[in-house]
Amino acid sequence: MIDLSVDGRGVATLALARPEKHNALSQALINDLRDAAGQIAADKDIRVVVLAGQGPSFCAGGDLGWMRDQMAGDEAMKRAAASSIAGMLGALNTLPQPVIGRVHGNAFGGGVGMACVCDVAIAADHVKFGLTETKLGLIPATIGPYVLARLGEAHARRVFMSSRVFDAAEAVTLGVVAKAVPTEALDAAIEAEVTPYLACAPGAVAAAKAFARSLGPVIDEATVARSIDALIAQWNGSEAGEGIAAFFEKRKPQWNSAS
DSSP, X not given: OEEEEEXXXXXXXXXXXXXXXXXXXXXXXXXXXXXXXXXXHHOTTOOEEEEEEOSSEEEOOBOXXXXXHHHTSOHHHHHHHHHHHHHHHHHHHTOXXXXXXXXXXXXXXXXXXXXXXXXXXXXXXXXXXXOOGGGGTOOOOTTHHHHHHHHOHHHHHHHTTXXXXXXXXXXXXXXXXXXXXXXXXXXXXXXXXHGGGGGSOHHHHHHHHHHHHHHSSOOOHXXXXXHHXXXXXXHHSHHHHHHHHXXXXXXXXXXXXXX
16 A cells, blocks of 8 residues: 655655545555555665655545544554554654655645654645544544644644644645645655755764754653553544544534534
């Protein structure tokens, strides 16, 4: 469910390849992304990574069918699933190579999280974003540490709880992406981010990235464990069950009083 390719310069493109589902994060896609991150991290010939998506969307977030299955499972199943999401995000976030996000289509929920684990993300100017979990009775739990690290608390609180969809221009203001460009200029903008690294010592780039992360918000084992616990707690609550059921039944959840 991924497409990983490396060009002659050592630039890897890691593409989410579940276009028929708008690259929603299923267990298979999560596993493939984590495995790919491990492969990339171990490959000294890879200098830069471009994280992209195939099809109309960058990433529509978590696969709700998969979430429904996890919610119906026992505590061990839920913890394993939540840990797998957290592990995948952590593996991408800690890649030694710089990661450039190519956000060509809409990014919701976990898609925003995927953009936030990139060192820099560039979006097409038509893209819509949203942390849409709360309208489904969920919360942005495992992506939360990375979203807060990228946006800062003040900016994050503008969109973290409301499920409000925002455009690419606001995503730049919030800090989700560095810039928004016309679709036809997206590849050139990505190349402009990639090229400078090819003149840099790769070991120094990796060391500088690790040092920068050490100076920023702490995302350690305790932080990740809190995010896993928060996701499981929400899965165990009644609101998530109602929200996901309403989604599949194509009706409003019981709390939705919006006209």
